[in-house]
Amino acid sequence: MSSKSLQRLSLAILMMTAAASGPKARADDTLYRDLGGRATLERIVDGAVAMWVTDARIAQTFDNLNLDRFKRRLTDQLCELAGGPCRYTGRNMYLTHKGLHLDIVEFNALVEDLQDAMNQVRVPFRTQNRLLAILAPMKRDIVTR
Amino acid sequence: MGIRLPCAIAIVAMMSGVADSIASADGFDENLDRFDSGKLLATAGVNELEGAGGGGLVPWALITGYGTSQAIGADVHFTHIALPDYTIDSGGAAVGLFDRLELSYARLAFDTGSTGGRLGLGNGFTFGENIFGAKLRLMGDAIYDQDRLLPQVAVGALYKTNDQGAVLRAIGARDADGVDFYVTATKLFLVQSLLVTGALRETRANQLGILGFGGDRDNGYSTEFEGSAAILLTRAFAVGAEFRTKPNNLEFAGENNVGDVFAAYFINKHLSATLAFVALGDIATRKNQNGAYLSLQSGF
Numbered sequence: 001m002s003s004k005s006l007q008r009l010s011l012a013i014l015m016m017t018a019a020a021s022g023p024k025a026r027a028d029d030t031l032y033r034d035l036g037g038r039a040t041l042e043r044i045v046d047g048a049v050a051m052w053v054t055d056a057r058i059a060q061t062f063d064n065l066n067l068d069r070f071k072r073r074l075t076d077q078l079c080e081l082a083g084g085p086c087r088y089t090g091r092n093m094y095l096t097h098k099g100l101h102l103d104i105v106e107f108n109a110l111v112e113d114l115q116d117a118m119n120q121v122r123v124p125f126r127t128q129n130r131l132l133a134i135l136a137p138m139k140r141d142i143v144t145r
Numbered sequence: 146m147g148i149r150l151p152c153a154i155a156i157v158a159m160m161s162g163v164a165d166s167i168a169s170a171d172g173f174d175e176n177l178d179r180f181d182s183g184k185l186l187a188t189a190g191v192n193e194l195e196g197a198g199g200g201g202l203v204p205w206a207l208i209t210g211y212g213t214s215q216a217i218g219a220d221v222h223f224t225h226i227a228l229p230d231y232t233i234d235s236g237g238a239a240v241g242l243f244d245r246l247e248l249s250y251a252r253l254a255f256d257t258g259s260t261g262g263r264l265g266l267g268n269g270f271t272f273g274e275n276i277f278g279a280k281l282r283l284m285g286d287a288i289y290d291q292d293r294l295l296p297q298v299a300v301g302a303l304y305k306t307n308d309q310g311a312v313l314r315a316i317g318a319r320d321a322d323g324v325d326f327y328v329t330a331t332k333l334f335l336v337q338s339l340l341v342t343g344a345l346r347e348t349r350a351n352q353l354g355i356l357g358f359g360g361d362r363d364n365g366y367s368t369e370f371e372g373s374a375a376i377l378l379t380r381a382f383a384v385g386a387e388f389r390t391k392p393n394n395l396e397f398a399g400e401n402n403v404g405d406v407f408a409a410y411f412i413n414k415h416l417s418a419t420l421a422f423v424a425l426g427d428i429a430t431r432k433n434q435n436g437a438y439l440s441l442q443s444g445f
Contacts, residue, residue, distance in 0.1 A: 103213075103215060104183060104213045104214055104215065105178070105181050105183035105213055105215070105216075108183050108184065108185055108213070109183075111185060112185065115380060125338070125377075125378070125379055125380070126338050129335045129336065129338045129377070130335070130336050132291075132335050133291045133335035133336045134291075136288065136289045136290075136291040136292075136335060137289065137290065137291055137292040137293075139286075139289040140289070
Protein backbone atom coordinates (compact mmCIF):
# COMPACT_ATOMS: atom_id res chain seq x y z
CA MET A 1 0.00 0.00 0.00
CA SER A 2 1.44 3.39 -0.93
CA SER A 3 2.08 5.87 1.87
CA LYS A 4 -0.57 8.18 0.41
CA SER A 5 -3.25 5.46 0.48
CA LEU A 6 -2.11 4.55 3.96
CA GLN A 7 -2.55 8.18 5.03
CA ARG A 8 -6.03 8.32 3.54
CA LEU A 9 -7.00 5.03 5.15
CA SER A 10 -5.71 6.19 8.55
CA LEU A 11 -7.61 9.46 8.22
CA ALA A 12 -10.81 7.61 7.30
CA ILE A 13 -10.44 5.26 10.27
CA LEU A 14 -9.73 8.21 12.57
CA MET A 15 -12.80 10.07 11.37
CA MET A 16 -15.02 7.02 11.79
CA THR A 17 -13.62 6.36 15.27
CA ALA A 18 -14.03 10.01 16.21
CA ALA A 19 -17.60 10.01 14.97
CA ALA A 20 -18.39 6.73 16.73
CA SER A 21 -17.05 7.91 20.08
CA GLY A 22 -18.74 11.30 19.87
CA PRO A 23 -21.54 12.33 22.20
CA LYS A 24 -25.02 11.35 21.21
CA ALA A 25 -27.36 14.15 20.16
CA ARG A 26 -30.68 14.10 21.99
CA ALA A 27 -33.53 12.16 20.39
CA ASP A 28 -36.05 14.67 21.81
CA ASP A 29 -35.79 18.43 22.19
CA THR A 30 -36.36 18.66 25.96
CA LEU A 31 -32.87 19.92 26.73
CA TYR A 32 -33.03 22.38 23.81
CA ARG A 33 -36.25 23.83 25.19
CA ASP A 34 -35.00 23.81 28.79
CA LEU A 35 -31.93 25.75 27.63
CA GLY A 36 -34.22 28.42 26.17
CA GLY A 37 -33.98 27.51 22.52
CA ARG A 38 -31.75 29.02 19.88
CA ALA A 39 -32.07 32.56 21.22
CA THR A 40 -30.54 31.63 24.57
CA LEU A 41 -27.95 29.38 22.93
CA GLU A 42 -26.82 32.36 20.85
CA ARG A 43 -26.48 34.44 24.01
CA ILE A 44 -24.57 31.63 25.71
CA VAL A 45 -22.18 31.34 22.78
CA ASP A 46 -21.73 35.13 22.60
CA GLY A 47 -20.93 35.22 26.31
CA ALA A 48 -18.63 32.21 26.19
CA VAL A 49 -16.66 33.49 23.20
CA ALA A 50 -16.34 36.94 24.77
CA MET A 51 -14.76 35.27 27.79
CA TRP A 52 -12.62 32.84 25.84
CA VAL A 53 -10.93 35.54 23.77
CA THR A 54 -10.00 37.48 26.90
CA ASP A 55 -9.09 34.49 29.07
CA ALA A 56 -5.29 34.52 29.33
CA ARG A 57 -5.25 30.73 29.54
CA ILE A 58 -6.81 30.18 26.11
CA ALA A 59 -7.12 33.51 24.25
CA GLN A 60 -4.35 32.64 21.80
CA THR A 61 -6.42 29.66 20.59
CA PHE A 62 -8.85 32.13 19.01
CA ASP A 63 -6.32 34.16 17.03
CA ASN A 64 -6.89 34.07 13.29
CA LEU A 65 -10.41 32.76 13.73
CA ASN A 66 -13.47 34.16 11.97
CA LEU A 67 -15.44 34.66 15.18
CA ASP A 68 -18.85 35.22 13.54
CA ARG A 69 -18.61 31.99 11.60
CA PHE A 70 -17.25 30.19 14.65
CA LYS A 71 -20.15 31.37 16.81
CA ARG A 72 -22.70 30.32 14.20
CA ARG A 73 -21.12 26.86 13.87
CA LEU A 74 -20.89 26.43 17.65
CA THR A 75 -24.52 27.49 18.13
CA ASP A 76 -25.58 25.02 15.40
CA GLN A 77 -23.63 22.30 17.15
CA LEU A 78 -25.00 22.96 20.64
CA CYS A 79 -28.50 23.28 19.21
CA GLU A 80 -28.25 19.94 17.43
CA LEU A 81 -26.68 18.17 20.43
CA ALA A 82 -29.47 19.45 22.69
CA GLY A 83 -32.10 18.02 20.33
CA GLY A 84 -32.97 21.27 18.58
CA PRO A 85 -33.87 21.77 14.90
CA CYS A 86 -30.35 22.55 13.69
CA ARG A 87 -27.59 20.78 11.82
CA TYR A 88 -23.91 21.16 12.58
CA THR A 89 -22.08 20.94 9.28
CA GLY A 90 -18.51 21.47 10.47
CA ARG A 91 -15.76 18.90 10.79
CA ASN A 92 -15.53 16.54 13.76
CA MET A 93 -13.98 17.63 17.04
CA TYR A 94 -10.72 15.77 16.58
CA LEU A 95 -9.93 17.34 13.21
CA THR A 96 -11.02 20.85 14.13
CA HIS A 97 -8.87 20.93 17.27
CA LYS A 98 -5.94 18.68 16.35
CA GLY A 99 -3.69 21.50 15.16
CA LEU A 100 -4.19 23.47 18.38
CA HIS A 101 -2.52 20.87 20.63
CA LEU A 102 -4.87 21.72 23.46
CA ASP A 103 -4.15 20.34 26.90
CA ILE A 104 -6.47 19.55 29.77
CA VAL A 105 -5.81 22.90 31.48
CA GLU A 106 -7.02 24.73 28.36
CA PHE A 107 -10.00 22.41 27.97
CA ASN A 108 -11.07 22.99 31.58
CA ALA A 109 -10.70 26.74 31.05
CA LEU A 110 -13.11 26.46 28.11
CA VAL A 111 -15.55 24.59 30.35
CA GLU A 112 -15.30 27.07 33.24
CA ASP A 113 -15.93 30.05 30.94
CA LEU A 114 -18.87 28.22 29.30
CA GLN A 115 -20.30 27.59 32.76
CA ASP A 116 -19.91 31.30 33.57
CA ALA A 117 -21.68 32.20 30.30
CA MET A 118 -24.58 29.90 31.16
CA ASN A 119 -24.72 31.42 34.66
CA GLN A 120 -24.92 34.88 33.07
CA VAL A 121 -28.11 33.97 31.18
CA ARG A 122 -29.44 32.10 34.22
CA VAL A 123 -29.53 28.57 32.87
CA PRO A 124 -30.36 26.38 35.90
CA PHE A 125 -27.36 24.44 37.21
CA ARG A 126 -28.91 21.01 36.59
CA THR A 127 -29.76 22.01 33.01
CA GLN A 128 -26.19 23.21 32.49
CA ASN A 129 -24.94 19.81 33.62
CA ARG A 130 -27.21 18.01 31.14
CA LEU A 131 -25.56 19.96 28.34
CA LEU A 132 -22.08 19.44 29.80
CA ALA A 133 -22.80 15.70 29.99
CA ILE A 134 -23.10 15.68 26.17
CA LEU A 135 -20.01 17.85 25.69
CA ALA A 136 -17.75 16.15 28.26
CA PRO A 137 -16.81 13.09 26.16
CA MET A 138 -15.44 15.48 23.50
CA LYS A 139 -12.50 15.99 25.81
CA ARG A 140 -10.98 12.79 24.47
CA ASP A 141 -11.00 14.19 20.91
CA ILE A 142 -10.17 17.80 21.71
CA VAL A 143 -7.31 17.34 24.20
CA THR A 144 -4.36 16.10 22.21
CA ARG A 145 -1.44 17.21 24.39
CA MET B 146 -6.24 -13.01 51.07
CA GLY B 147 -8.97 -10.92 49.48
CA ILE B 148 -7.77 -7.96 47.52
CA ARG B 149 -4.51 -7.33 49.36
CA LEU B 150 -2.06 -9.06 47.05
CA PRO B 151 -3.60 -7.82 43.78
CA CYS B 152 -3.69 -4.29 45.21
CA ALA B 153 -0.05 -4.43 46.23
CA ILE B 154 1.00 -5.83 42.87
CA ALA B 155 -1.06 -3.24 41.02
CA ILE B 156 0.50 -0.40 43.01
CA VAL B 157 4.07 -1.62 42.46
CA ALA B 158 3.47 -2.41 38.80
CA MET B 159 1.95 0.99 38.10
CA MET B 160 4.70 2.95 39.88
CA SER B 161 6.82 2.42 36.78
CA GLY B 162 3.97 3.88 34.76
CA VAL B 163 4.03 6.96 36.96
CA ALA B 164 7.79 7.22 36.58
CA ASP B 165 7.27 7.08 32.82
CA SER B 166 4.77 9.96 33.00
CA ILE B 167 7.26 12.08 34.90
CA ALA B 168 10.06 11.31 32.48
CA SER B 169 7.96 11.74 29.34
CA ALA B 170 8.61 14.26 26.61
CA ASP B 171 6.46 17.06 28.01
CA GLY B 172 8.79 17.28 31.00
CA PHE B 173 11.00 19.48 28.84
CA ASP B 174 8.23 21.89 27.84
CA GLU B 175 9.14 25.06 29.73
CA ASN B 176 5.61 26.42 29.16
CA LEU B 177 4.11 23.58 31.22
CA ASP B 178 2.97 24.66 34.66
CA ARG B 179 3.64 21.82 37.09
CA PHE B 180 1.30 23.41 39.65
CA ASP B 181 -1.53 24.29 37.32
CA SER B 182 -4.54 23.96 39.70
CA GLY B 183 -6.29 23.12 36.45
CA LYS B 184 -8.95 20.67 37.60
CA LEU B 185 -12.54 21.87 37.74
CA LEU B 186 -13.77 23.06 41.14
CA ALA B 187 -14.70 20.32 43.61
CA THR B 188 -13.51 17.51 41.31
CA ALA B 189 -10.80 16.39 43.71
CA GLY B 190 -13.15 15.80 46.63
CA VAL B 191 -11.95 16.60 50.14
CA ASN B 192 -9.98 14.42 52.63
CA GLU B 193 -11.67 11.62 54.52
CA LEU B 194 -10.83 11.00 58.15
CA GLU B 195 -7.84 8.74 57.34
CA GLY B 196 -6.30 11.40 55.08
CA ALA B 197 -7.09 9.95 51.67
CA GLY B 198 -8.81 12.03 49.02
CA GLY B 199 -12.54 11.42 49.10
CA GLY B 200 -15.50 12.35 51.25
CA GLY B 201 -15.73 12.40 55.04
CA LEU B 202 -15.39 8.71 55.86
CA VAL B 203 -14.82 7.05 52.47
CA PRO B 204 -11.85 7.22 50.09
CA TRP B 205 -12.87 8.07 46.54
CA ALA B 206 -11.24 7.13 43.24
CA LEU B 207 -10.49 10.82 42.61
CA ILE B 208 -6.87 11.87 43.18
CA THR B 209 -6.48 14.70 45.68
CA GLY B 210 -5.35 18.16 44.65
CA TYR B 211 -6.19 20.36 41.69
CA GLY B 212 -3.16 19.39 39.62
CA THR B 213 -4.17 17.94 36.27
CA SER B 214 -2.56 14.94 34.59
CA GLN B 215 0.40 17.22 33.75
CA ALA B 216 0.88 18.59 37.23
CA ILE B 217 1.09 18.20 40.97
CA GLY B 218 -1.45 19.31 43.54
CA ALA B 219 -1.47 19.15 47.32
CA ASP B 220 -3.55 20.04 50.34
CA VAL B 221 -3.65 20.10 54.10
CA HIS B 222 -6.72 19.33 56.14
CA PHE B 223 -7.96 19.59 59.72
CA THR B 224 -10.98 17.69 60.93
CA HIS B 225 -12.73 17.81 64.28
CA ILE B 226 -15.44 15.42 65.42
CA ALA B 227 -17.36 16.13 68.62
CA LEU B 228 -19.10 13.05 70.00
CA PRO B 229 -21.08 12.63 73.22
CA ASP B 230 -18.21 10.82 74.98
CA TYR B 231 -15.13 11.41 72.81
CA THR B 232 -13.51 13.84 70.43
CA ILE B 233 -11.58 12.89 67.31
CA ASP B 234 -9.13 15.25 65.66
CA SER B 235 -7.42 14.56 62.40
CA GLY B 236 -4.82 16.63 60.63
CA GLY B 237 -2.76 15.83 57.61
CA ALA B 238 -1.43 16.57 54.17
CA ALA B 239 -1.79 14.89 50.82
CA VAL B 240 -0.19 15.20 47.42
CA GLY B 241 -1.67 14.33 44.04
CA LEU B 242 0.86 13.49 41.32
CA PHE B 243 -0.25 13.83 37.68
CA ASP B 244 -3.80 12.86 38.58
CA ARG B 245 -2.47 9.34 38.91
CA LEU B 246 -0.84 8.76 42.31
CA GLU B 247 -1.88 10.16 45.66
CA LEU B 248 0.25 10.11 48.81
CA SER B 249 -1.22 11.13 52.13
CA TYR B 250 -0.40 11.45 55.79
CA ALA B 251 -2.85 11.98 58.62
CA ARG B 252 -2.54 11.95 62.36
CA LEU B 253 -5.64 11.01 64.32
CA ALA B 254 -6.08 11.82 67.98
CA PHE B 255 -8.90 10.03 69.79
CA ASP B 256 -9.46 11.80 73.11
CA THR B 257 -11.42 9.70 75.61
CA GLY B 258 -12.18 12.68 77.84
CA SER B 259 -13.91 11.73 81.08
CA THR B 260 -14.75 8.34 79.62
CA GLY B 261 -11.03 7.62 79.83
CA GLY B 262 -11.36 7.89 83.60
CA ARG B 263 -14.34 5.55 83.57
CA LEU B 264 -12.41 3.05 81.44
CA GLY B 265 -9.54 3.14 83.93
CA LEU B 266 -7.19 4.95 81.54
CA GLY B 267 -7.36 8.37 83.11
CA ASN B 268 -9.35 11.41 82.03
CA GLY B 269 -8.26 12.79 78.69
CA PHE B 270 -6.38 9.65 77.72
CA THR B 271 -5.70 9.93 74.00
CA PHE B 272 -4.97 7.29 71.40
CA GLY B 273 -2.76 8.67 68.63
CA GLU B 274 -2.56 7.14 65.19
CA ASN B 275 -0.35 7.89 62.19
CA ILE B 276 -1.78 6.95 58.82
CA PHE B 277 0.37 6.83 55.70
CA GLY B 278 -1.65 6.38 52.53
CA ALA B 279 -1.05 5.69 48.86
CA LYS B 280 -3.71 5.57 46.17
CA LEU B 281 -3.26 4.76 42.51
CA ARG B 282 -5.80 5.59 39.81
CA LEU B 283 -5.97 2.54 37.57
CA MET B 284 -8.43 3.54 34.90
CA GLY B 285 -11.44 5.58 33.98
CA ASP B 286 -12.30 9.27 34.17
CA ALA B 287 -15.11 9.98 36.60
CA ILE B 288 -15.70 13.47 35.21
CA TYR B 289 -15.31 13.27 31.43
CA ASP B 290 -16.38 9.74 30.49
CA GLN B 291 -20.04 10.73 30.59
CA ASP B 292 -20.82 8.45 27.64
CA ARG B 293 -19.32 5.35 29.24
CA LEU B 294 -20.48 3.17 32.10
CA LEU B 295 -16.94 2.51 33.33
CA PRO B 296 -16.22 4.44 36.55
CA GLN B 297 -12.88 5.84 37.64
CA VAL B 298 -11.21 3.06 39.62
CA ALA B 299 -8.37 3.34 42.11
CA VAL B 300 -6.63 1.01 44.53
CA GLY B 301 -5.08 2.16 47.76
CA ALA B 302 -3.40 1.17 50.98
CA LEU B 303 -3.33 2.84 54.40
CA TYR B 304 -0.51 1.93 56.77
CA LYS B 305 -1.65 2.77 60.29
CA THR B 306 0.35 2.84 63.53
CA ASN B 307 -1.11 3.44 66.96
CA ASP B 308 1.03 4.79 69.80
CA GLN B 309 -0.77 3.11 72.70
CA GLY B 310 0.44 -0.46 72.20
CA ALA B 311 0.24 -1.51 75.87
CA VAL B 312 -3.32 -0.29 76.32
CA LEU B 313 -4.38 -1.82 73.01
CA ARG B 314 -3.18 -5.24 74.09
CA ALA B 315 -4.97 -4.77 77.40
CA ILE B 316 -8.30 -4.26 75.63
CA GLY B 317 -7.84 -7.33 73.45
CA ALA B 318 -6.30 -5.90 70.27
CA ARG B 319 -3.55 -8.06 68.76
CA ASP B 320 -1.43 -5.41 67.06
CA ALA B 321 -0.64 -1.73 67.29
CA ASP B 322 -0.23 -1.35 63.55
CA GLY B 323 -1.83 -2.64 60.41
CA VAL B 324 -2.54 -2.02 56.75
CA ASP B 325 -5.89 -1.46 55.07
CA PHE B 326 -6.22 -2.27 51.38
CA TYR B 327 -9.04 -0.90 49.30
CA VAL B 328 -10.41 -0.59 45.81
CA THR B 329 -12.70 2.32 45.10
CA ALA B 330 -14.77 3.38 42.10
CA THR B 331 -16.20 6.85 41.55
CA LYS B 332 -18.46 8.21 38.84
CA LEU B 333 -20.02 11.59 38.22
CA PHE B 334 -23.43 11.33 36.58
CA LEU B 335 -23.67 14.85 35.17
CA VAL B 336 -27.19 14.33 33.82
CA GLN B 337 -28.34 13.79 37.41
CA SER B 338 -25.70 16.10 38.99
CA LEU B 339 -24.84 13.08 41.14
CA LEU B 340 -21.41 11.84 42.29
CA VAL B 341 -21.34 8.23 43.45
CA THR B 342 -18.58 6.11 45.01
CA GLY B 343 -18.48 2.45 46.01
CA ALA B 344 -15.51 0.85 47.74
CA LEU B 345 -14.32 -2.47 49.13
CA ARG B 346 -11.77 -2.56 51.92
CA GLU B 347 -9.72 -5.34 53.52
CA THR B 348 -8.96 -4.35 57.09
CA ARG B 349 -8.18 -5.56 60.61
CA ALA B 350 -8.51 -2.09 62.09
CA ASN B 351 -10.68 -1.57 65.15
CA GLN B 352 -12.46 1.79 65.00
CA LEU B 353 -10.29 2.76 62.02
CA GLY B 354 -7.20 1.69 64.01
CA ILE B 355 -7.93 3.91 66.99
CA LEU B 356 -8.35 0.76 69.07
CA GLY B 357 -5.65 -1.26 67.38
CA PHE B 358 -5.76 -4.07 64.88
CA GLY B 359 -7.21 -7.56 65.16
CA GLY B 360 -8.62 -8.81 68.39
CA ASP B 361 -9.74 -11.53 70.74
CA ARG B 362 -13.10 -11.97 69.00
CA ASP B 363 -11.76 -11.96 65.46
CA ASN B 364 -8.19 -11.53 64.28
CA GLY B 365 -8.18 -11.90 60.52
CA TYR B 366 -8.82 -9.50 57.68
CA SER B 367 -12.44 -8.79 56.89
CA THR B 368 -13.99 -7.32 53.76
CA GLU B 369 -15.90 -4.10 54.36
CA PHE B 370 -18.18 -2.08 52.09
CA GLU B 371 -18.32 1.69 51.77
CA GLY B 372 -20.23 4.14 49.66
CA SER B 373 -20.91 7.80 49.09
CA ALA B 374 -23.53 9.67 47.13
CA ALA B 375 -23.41 13.43 46.66
CA ILE B 376 -25.75 15.79 44.87
CA LEU B 377 -24.10 18.82 43.31
CA LEU B 378 -26.33 21.80 43.98
CA THR B 379 -23.93 24.36 42.47
CA ARG B 380 -20.35 24.25 41.16
CA ALA B 381 -19.23 24.98 44.70
CA PHE B 382 -21.71 23.17 46.92
CA ALA B 383 -22.56 19.50 47.37
CA VAL B 384 -24.63 17.59 49.88
CA GLY B 385 -24.48 13.87 50.37
CA ALA B 386 -24.40 10.82 52.55
CA GLU B 387 -21.92 8.02 53.24
CA PHE B 388 -21.77 4.68 54.95
CA ARG B 389 -19.02 2.29 56.01
CA THR B 390 -19.23 -1.18 57.43
CA LYS B 391 -16.60 -2.09 60.02
CA PRO B 392 -15.17 -5.24 61.57
CA ASN B 393 -16.06 -6.31 65.08
CA ASN B 394 -12.83 -7.79 66.42
CA LEU B 395 -12.85 -6.94 70.12
CA GLU B 396 -14.72 -8.78 72.86
CA PHE B 397 -14.73 -5.85 75.29
CA ALA B 398 -16.65 -3.48 73.01
CA GLY B 399 -18.83 -3.97 69.96
CA GLU B 400 -18.38 -1.92 66.80
CA ASN B 401 -20.98 -0.88 64.24
CA ASN B 402 -21.46 0.26 60.72
CA VAL B 403 -21.16 4.03 60.48
CA GLY B 404 -22.45 6.81 58.31
CA ASP B 405 -22.82 10.50 57.81
CA VAL B 406 -24.72 13.16 55.96
CA PHE B 407 -22.59 16.05 54.81
CA ALA B 408 -22.52 19.43 53.13
CA ALA B 409 -19.31 20.50 51.41
CA TYR B 410 -18.64 24.05 50.29
CA PHE B 411 -15.77 24.76 47.92
CA ILE B 412 -15.02 28.43 48.46
CA ASN B 413 -12.44 28.30 45.66
CA LYS B 414 -9.69 25.93 44.50
CA HIS B 415 -7.70 26.79 47.63
CA LEU B 416 -10.21 26.41 50.42
CA SER B 417 -13.12 24.16 51.27
CA ALA B 418 -15.22 23.48 54.34
CA THR B 419 -17.25 20.36 55.08
CA LEU B 420 -19.86 20.07 57.77
CA ALA B 421 -21.40 16.71 58.62
CA PHE B 422 -23.51 14.87 61.07
CA VAL B 423 -21.78 11.56 61.78
CA ALA B 424 -23.27 8.45 63.32
CA LEU B 425 -20.31 6.40 64.55
CA GLY B 426 -22.20 3.77 66.52
CA ASP B 427 -20.80 2.25 69.66
CA ILE B 428 -17.20 3.09 70.53
CA ALA B 429 -15.35 1.44 73.43
CA THR B 430 -18.58 0.58 75.29
CA ARG B 431 -20.16 4.02 74.88
CA LYS B 432 -23.25 3.74 72.73
CA ASN B 433 -24.70 5.93 69.96
CA GLN B 434 -21.68 8.11 69.31
CA ASN B 435 -23.41 10.57 67.00
CA GLY B 436 -22.12 14.07 66.62
CA ALA B 437 -20.85 16.92 64.52
CA TYR B 438 -17.98 16.78 62.06
CA LEU B 439 -16.17 19.82 60.69
CA SER B 440 -13.33 19.70 58.21
CA LEU B 441 -11.30 22.42 56.50
CA GLN B 442 -9.10 21.80 53.51
CA SER B 443 -6.63 24.16 51.95
CA GLY B 444 -4.46 23.49 48.94
CA PHE B 445 -3.88 23.86 45.21
